[in-house]
Amino acid sequence: MLKGKHIILGITGSIAAYKAATLTRLLVKEGATVKVVMTPLAKEFITPLTMATLSKSPIMVDFYNPENGDWNSHVDLGLWADLYLVAPASANTIGKMANGIADNLLLTTYLSAKCTVMVAPAMDLDMYRHPATQRNLEILRSFGNIIIEPESGELASGLIGKGRMEEPEQIVEFLKRHFERQEDFKGKKVLITAGPTYEKIDPVRFIGNYSSGKMGIALAEELAGRGAEVLLVCGPVNQKTSHPAIHWVDVESASQMCEVAVKEFPGCDLAILSAAVADFTPKEKANCKIKREKEDLLLELMPTQDIAAELGQMKKDSQLLVGFALETNDEESNACSKMQRKNLDMIVLNSLNDKGAGFGGDTNKVTIMHREGEKNVYELKTKVEVAKDIADQIAARYLMGS
Structure with missing residues (x-):
């Protein structure tokens, strides 16, 4: 179901960014074309070189690439994609998405996206269960965005609780079911x-x-x-x-x-x-x-x-x-x-x-x-x-x- 699909993968500044490498490899293996957009802070957790190698496409971080003079158009990206997946999605980015803040390429692309948007939160348990985060997630749901619920388990802080980003294999299965559902009422x-x-x-x-x-x-x-x-x-x-x-x-x-x-x-x-x-x-x-x-x-x-x-x-x-x-x-x-x-x-x-x-x-x-x-x-x-x-x-x- 992912063959030929255009997927934007948004990566934010979270320790779970390492999972984005496996996620990208699995999506490409399924036949999807993946373009990766990273926040500046995401580069502190996983290198653009790693993501470019796995996605087989240049990584986009800034609006303008001084090396080659190209603009990264968030409008074109929004029109190109069949799905926009933000994984991992930090509490900071979720809050900005919910409130229409567009201070980086990942967020301007989100506001321009014509496709389904999925969000896979990743953060410590206290951040995840904070009323502000829960309110922001509800706002995103009200926009029609799909939240891929985080798992419970051991977190980077050493605490045990809900906040782990869903595993890449499960996210890929989630995406497959999404595209299958897109056509289950076709002709009805x-x-x-x-x-x-x-x-x-x-x-x-x-x-x-x-x-x-x-x-x-x-x-x-x-x-x-x-x-x-x-x-x-x-x-x-x-x-x-x-x-x-x-x-x-x-x-x-x-x-x-x-x-x-x-x-x-x-x-x-x-x-x-x-x-x-x-x-x-x-x-x-x-x-x-x-x-x-x-x-x-x-x-x-x-x-x-x-x-x-x-x-x-x-x-x-x-x-x-x-x-x-x-x-x-x-x-x-x-x-x-x-x-x-x-x-x-x-x-x-x-x-x-x-x-x-x-x-x-x-x-x-x-x-x-x-x-x-x-x-x-x-x-x-x-x-x-x-x-x-x-x-x-x-x-x-x-x-x-x-």
Whole structure:
């Protein structure tokens, strides 16, 4: 999977820089073309000559090479690469990446990169677990960067703990899986619903919820990045996406969302219903703004169309239907019941009892349940990472060999 791939390897000032030599040799052996960018301090740990010999390419440290008069263009590098891997990534460089500081070639290349960026931290355990470092790593994750988690073990300080850069052999396997995933949804047409629905009371008021649409948009971007053609049917949200493989359809009400979903689902291989659709809508909608009176205002509500149930009835054996369940009590039994009643193949459960999960935020904590009874429980993660977990579950269970 690495043959012919263009990989930038960024090396920072860390004792783990010695691993970059093995990492480069393995990448080249797999058929990748590797260009190495080093920070000035990285040269104190491993020589440019070593890296140039192993990568079979001149090493870039400075913007300008006085020996031959060449400029090292961070813009050209960013366009050239299929992947930018920073390994090892020191706490200092991680902090600069998270805050947009661009005071060397490695960092300006990072800000110019159009490709996936992976970061392999390497530092002492106290530096790694410091709140500032953890915050910076979360910021990088929110940008869509992939963190290759460090290992626990003996560190250069002599202490034992988490902070060792992952071994080169494991990083290469990680990269292989990444490029395999880039094409596992190729040729698949996917319908995704996202965001809230607004059910009008009058021209200025509505019944709605706190959904931001972030989870559905993250799913759309993840699947589009893995080769799918995505139709994203989205309620009123502030966030947008510009991915060329995502066709965005704006809707407002549950009935509008249902109309589009029912129309488009027959032509799709997969539907993921992540929208927070209102369960009820006003029976009567006023044409003019309702004025405040002394008496109580009574609203009569009626059920909205059940999109999951509608698609579940339509679903063919060749199609996959994934739902979401946000629960406050009896979470797993309620989610399982919903999956069975609505003919879903898989359901993603999150609970408002879990801190950091639910509407509005950038994180979620989910349990993925399958119709056959299998259950996968995940820790609190960013919604970008949760989208990867959901896509991985779909690909592993339903797409392999299809």
